[in-house]
Amino acid sequence: MRPVTGSASITQLLREWSDGDDAALAALVPLVESELRRLAAAYMGRERPGHTLQPTALVNETFIRLLDAQRVPWQDRGHFLGVAARLMRRVLVDHARTRGRQKRGGDHEVIPLNDAMIAAPRLDFNLLALDRALEALAAVDERKARIIEMRFFGGLTVDETASALSVSADTVKRDWRLAKMWLLRQLDGDRGE
Template sequence: MGDITLLIEQARDGDRAAFDRLFEKLYPELRAVAHRRLGRHAREEAVDTTALVNECYLKLSRVDGLPPVDRGHFLAYAASVMRSIIVDAARASRAERRGGGVDAIPLDTTLVDQLADPAGEILDVDAALNDLAQIDARLARVVELRYFGGLSDVEIGEALNISDRTVRRDWDKARLLLAHALRA
């Protein structure tokens, strides 16, 4: 049994020290996952790579009985947690941009509509992804791991126990379905 798998097993049994060692060993990989995901909008988003990984640690540390069974599953699970963090940050950013509860004063200009809205893009993709999950859960999982988690085809294949070729086919299929949903 690999060192990572053993640490995951110990962490699943409630060993906090094993969880900390596991996170320490996988920290560079988790930073890479976070960096790949945030690379698209790093300047616009309210969360950076370090903050995302640290928030992921905090959320994972609160989970009783860590569900993953091996390295690939752990990275996929962490990517899922990162997705929720990114979506929450996008929602907060959008709420703050809309005044955060302060009375809105409408602007009479078209320039505001032309500004980039990375938080809106993340929320739109999240909503479309939730709809896709109703149609095909595996396709949604592939998108989540790739778009929100930044995992490679091989890493996604390991996490989902499918071949990387199947991952590429699922990615192509999911992109078409999501593109159609996001245009609507």
């Protein structure tokens, strides 16, 4: 295995993997595995107690889906983590939908998302309602939806998110505030129906 360290090396390995170099993938996996485990732990920390999907299974399913995305023109580590965050969200939403179907509609308790989206150590919310709200936001403003996805679900910093989206940190901060307000209104409206 080649000696590799740092963000620049991760970016290089991502690009080599995109170009079809399987050895680059083998070198990349140990470098990003801890990041994916961190993302999975953040996701699972927001789930209800006793969730049937474990963080390791979430990481494994994400890796499988990332393998299908081999030909993505990776920009850098932030872009990779943004894609991984989106894939983890999809895995959890798919799992919630399957579980809901199994329960014939599920027993979803709706609790509004609050302004402490990242700071809160644990938030309980209806993942399917949040997914619907994010899809609606993406239809109106894709960038704001991606910022929520990267910051809230992926745990990316403002700078990492800005880098992944090729925008300024100030743009991320402004869109983050506006998107949170939009989502809160949307989720409160869903609860009232």
